[in-house]
Amino acid sequence: MLANRSCALVAAVTLLCAAPYAAAQDEEPGWAKGRPKTDTAMKMAPVPAFPIPTSADQLPVDKLQLPPGFKVETWASGVLDARALRKGDKGNVFVSTLFVANKVYALPLEAENGKREPKVIIDNTEQAAGIEFHKGSLFFATHKKIVRYDNAEDKLDNLGEPSAVLTDTLPGGSDHSWKFLRVHDGMLYYNIGAPCNICDPGEYAKIYKMNLDGTGNETVASGVRNTVGFDFDPKTGHLWFGENGRDWFSEELPNDELNVVTKPGEQHFGFPYCHQGNIPDSEFGWGRSCDEFTSPAALLGPHAGTLGVKFYTGSMFPEKYQGAMFIAIHGPWNRTEKYNGVYVAWPDGEGGAKVEPFMTGFVENNEYLGRPVDFLVLDDGSMLVSDDHAGAIYRISYSGS
Secondary structure (H helix, E strand, O other): OOOOOOHHHHHHHHHHHHHHHHHHHHHOOHHHOOOOOOHHHHOOOOOOOOOOOOOHHHOHHHHOEOOOOEEEEEEEEOOOOOOOEEEOOOOEEEEEOOOOOOOEEEEEOOOEOOEOOOEEEEOOOOOOOEEEEEOOEEEEEOOOOEEEEOOHHHOOOOOOOOOEEEEOOOOOOOOOOOOOEEEEOOEEEEEEOOOOOOOOOOOOOEEEEEEOOOOOOEEEEEOOOOOOOEEEOOOOOOEEEEEOOOOOOOOOOOEEEEEEEOOOOOOEOOOOOEEOOOEEOOOOOOOOOHHHOOOOOEEEEEOOOEEEEEEOOOOOOOHHHOOOEEEEEOOOOOOOOOOOEEEEEEEOOOOOEEEEEEEEOOEEOOEEOOOEEEEEEOOOOOEEEEEOOOOEEEEEEEOOO
């Protein structure tokens, strides 16, 4: 961790993560299902975010590595638990959070006196992760409901009550229940993750879509254990999504997946029967074949913690990156060796993709300095990257080698 954090912060982190995990030991939380009873495995638990954001002068920007010609800088600091990023129409960037902050922020695109202060527009709301902005409306999803705030940028001082409740019948819960939202072709896409590490998910473990008023709910993809990042290829219109694989199979298996939906409503991506396209589950895979399910477009690494997926639609980056998608690898918690970073993937036109690292340096001495989450391409072609671990947003630009 950053060396000069105060003792008070260390104590706060200890209390933050010790209480839920200690209480959960007797209850066997969903993330612990299937955990081996070895000393090493029993010490592993989800990595908590800091209860306060990292100060600007302690952010790991100088340690981050990119291809030649690219530059990364701090765009905003002090954004506790920064997750999803969406741009408004009137000079604002909306930022969601998850387990720590329980807020949604608005930040100005233009810095004032060299700094951007996050303005809290939604507060005290659990799992406040799902946001989307479309034609003046801010869509917001918790693990229990999805609502819409019309003319949101005109009411940042007081959003008031939602203009519409699209649904308030989401299953809730604590396992993979937080949301990721995209609007495409007049429909709102959202995820419902599996309520467990490994189980029969029933109607969970799917991607759905609905009309912007909440009607006309349809299944887009099934057998999706947990996706919290997806986007649409601007060339083909196909939906690409990252999927977090099951835990506790082994340290090196299974890999997270990058998947593509080419036949909406007809494809099953394997969970809980098959993992990474070629490994039958030891409990649910009996009598099933991985050939029954849609194979991954690419494998992204064991327990990678795949989050945001975003196609690059700007013009600043070199031609190589036009039409590529960026993928946030948050990093594993139930694996001895840590890794994470920003990856880039190119669809091959045949249902597969080539993947390679793009920005690294978030891990030092096998501990996280930061953990990337989501992306936003700005009008000038630069790209923002959120970091919930350090509570920051970075800007990547390109000026040539």
